Amino acid sequence: MEKIRTRFAPSPTGPFHMGSARTALFNYLFAKKENGVLVLRIEDTDKERSSPEWEKDIIENLKWLGIEYQEGPIRQSDRIQVYKKHLEQLLEQGRAYYCFCPQEELEAQRQEQMSRGEAPKYKGTCKTLSKEEVQKKLAEKTDSVIRFSAESKTITFKDLIRGEVKFDTGLTGDFVIAKDLSSPLYNFSVVIDDAEMQITHVIRGEDHISNTPKQILLQEALGLSRPIYAHLPLILAEDRTKLSKRHGDNSVARFKNEGYLSEAIINFLALLGWNPGDNREIFSLEELVKEFSIERIQKAGAVFNLKRLEWINGFYIRKMPIEKLAELCLPYLKGVGDIPFQTLQEVAALHQERLKKLSEISEIADFFFTENLGYPKEMLLWKDYKEKDIAKALETVAAVVSDIKEKEWNRKKLEEVLLKKAEEIGDKGYLLWPMRVALTGKKASAGPFEVADILGKEKTIERIEKAKSLLDLG
């Protein structure tokens, strides 16, 4: 049997986004499952828009996600001579021709066709130029492009996801395949490369489906074989329009920086258009390789549901060994203060259940590592109590906890003695609210016993004293 070969062919013209990552993942899963090969091809023929920075972004994030390719990266910019040879062949055979029509003229034609309700297409003006005329214009350096002389016919292809797809290429007209011999355009270079790299399956976004008939026409003209196509469903935002920049930053880097785990992103992306046939939602990359099948990819658009991503991420965070979680949290607490790893592990353990993404740790746990809490004293107040009453409450807390021996300092003991005192007084919040604010500087946080436990006796008393000193005792 022929070896399966897929390719992921991004254009490095902007940040590597989640939609591209899904395409890469599906190509990877399919190739891996079939013991095939995934080729990474960088489609960088658009010199103005491509940049090495974005190529790096793609390569680094594929690596981070664990999407491995067996061949590449192959850059199209290194293969200009190859495309040139094929362009020359088509020109020689009269299957392609130079077009010198000025932009304004083309635009006027388009407008006119559209006003008549026709699909705009090139009229073929330059197709009949003689060899001499073409040579003369080229020698004069008249602006030109190279067009493909496209046959008008019905192209039918079988798409593994969409079934039989039909296009009438009569509506396409003679499309541009290169700006000049050294500047091929996407539809042309993609056809050459898919053939030369012996790609058996082209798995890509649905937005490329209308390019497919053009590519098939070119394959036929060049005598190249046709790969099998599978067009992945569009990714929709929650408003059900195509996910795009309008909906904010959807780059992989953004999600990585916010503290989404690569396992969670992979799991989430797999479910963007694919399902296992039952209601399981958690899959490791290995499990996906086993379970994946193109037949289970849907046609309908797949909604990018951030809540689902958060839920999946929370799941992987909860499963993580504390030491690893602490390590991953560390970058989000940089600059906060001194971070003893032991404390960080305790803090991570305290928040593990609730964390949806790692970056949240800086907001919910920074106070463990800084003495500079900077809260307004009003935050310490509880119900209608006066400042001096709250100062009294803090004094009571300080006295009660001072009696706890260092070696008995733990959450349980703190809870026991403080709740007992609160019962005597008859208002739990009166003691515990100002205590918790004094320790955390926050309106909402983990509870006072857990926090005091991690902070230790000395810091706990220090912070309570400091809070008391903010209050007016008059």
Ligand code: GLU
């Ligand atoms: N460079 C194209 C893109 O990034 C590749 C499309 C294809 O897979 O054929 O959209």
